[in-house]
Amino acid sequence: MATLPQIAVLGAGIFVKTQYIPRLAEISHLFCLKYIWSRSEESSRRAVEIAKQHFPGVECKWGDQGLNDIMQDSSLIGTAVVLAGQVQVDISLKLLKAGKHVIQEKPAATSIPEIETALASYKSVSTNPGQPIWAVAENYRFEPAFVESKKLVAGVGDMMNVQVIIEGSMNSSNPYFSSSWRRNFEVSLYSADGQCKSTFHPFCGVHEELKIFIHDIVKANLKQGNGYEAEPRSSFVEGARDVAVLEAMLESGSKGGTLVNVKKF
Template sequence: MAGIALLGAGIFARHEHLPAILASPNLLSLKAVYSRSQTSSVALADALPADGPKPDIYYDSPSEPGRGLADLLKRDDIVAVDVALPILAQPEVIKAALKAGKHVLSEKPVAADVKGARELIKWYETELPAEKKPLWGVAENFRFMKSLVFAGEEVKRIGGRVVSFKLEKFGWVAEDNKYFNTQWRKVPDYQGGFLLDGGVHFVAALRYLLGASGQELSKVAAYTALLEERLQPLDTIHGVASTKQGVNGSIVLSFGTEFKNGTDLEIITTNGTVSWSPTEVKTVTKEGESKKEFEYSSGVGEEVAVFARAIKAGTGKVDGLQTPEEAFKDLEVLEGLLESGSGGAKVKEISV
């Protein structure tokens, strides 16, 4: 088993990452938890089952000898860290952990913007010893959702030439939403607000299904808007996109529509259409329509287990769905949409 530490005590760390680590007892052993404040770190440890592991607690506020993040990273029995911290705090911690020789699974997005992501990936590729480079995977849990994986299989099964695609995500972030009431999300110091923090998931899902049909996004253009004043700086994107292979489609993302909620992602080919939402996949072909329903699952359990298996395999590679480069493409598409919106729907090129 690989000794692991969970870095971060926020909602997603408590509700998703912590149970995912505990659900992989044959692969992972929780050795420590860390949060910037002692209060939140203790609360995270207290959330563990009474009969579960008793990890050591680390924090940097208040400062206490032997209790900081630097002390945690010195431990030989911790070979990996799961980083689920606020977006702007992630890169520095990722670097510190990698320099300490720890394998890192870090939450999406890979960084707050393309510039920072490119610099971080270049640093990882060039500044660490090649012979003993720790693994670095980026946790985009949508790529491991059972419903999305099945939808990808359906896209491959029906085949045909892709003629169009559509992504529509409408939602409403209420004032009492647990994520909205996280201070760093409520007053974001990064581009896009919820469009970055939440929207990147849906871009990843679109790219996953386009990839199943041999397509890769290459151009985007969009208009952006703020429909709900408290969801600064923006909450809505209406965009169009083209693939490298010349297929056109549409992208709509909104977290500010109180009376419309839901996800509809479609890949349309000459042989049929596959429509995905987190709990349902519908396939339409000339033979008729089929539908498969899924109980909602975030995919975090699967992604943590996949990362743990990569550590155990010892090949020096993470799963292809967890590479920083893959997460970079998600971020680049989303940033392209945001920048296009600020520039009056100017077309933005996406590297492929």
């Protein structure tokens, strides 16, 4: 039986405890969660207590020494960085330079200059067996509702008076990201004769992109530096492009709607 890949989660806040751990638990047959790291011992231990329900072997790591332990652990191939935006890029780059594959939370970075510096540093990362994967999570590109809408638009692109509409809803017994927090989507196709066909899709993009990340890091390691191409939808470059669009929108808005150029990556 093949050995499961081992990963670590860096971050132990409410989003890790209420969203990441449950989503990872759904695919626990694909990997082994070895560590949860936080700046403080207390927060790491609290997150580990929750995670042990699904990953009984998970261990606490905290502080600079704990981070160093993770970077030096040769059995660990992947990491999920779920920290404040101001520190995510720095931590991610440290892990990448240590040869660990990384999937980090949005945003890719907090500004265009930070992205440019980060990309330059990432391009210089060269490890054996090859450059590690740097992915960014929380992408609507993975939501089945948006995938279907794209297919519908492509399929009816030459037809006149056809609309594809995505409507979302959110249900929660706790507005502060409880485990019952869910988003749902309904995709409706309105044809030229006024007919409507609707399909319902649960919010499950995070689940899908985590599965793909695990698949990619396993394949990348098996390739032994032969240029494995990871899923482009979650790449750091795609995350950088998202930030560039948002910055352009904000700049345009501050200038009364003036056209501005979007930084290209």
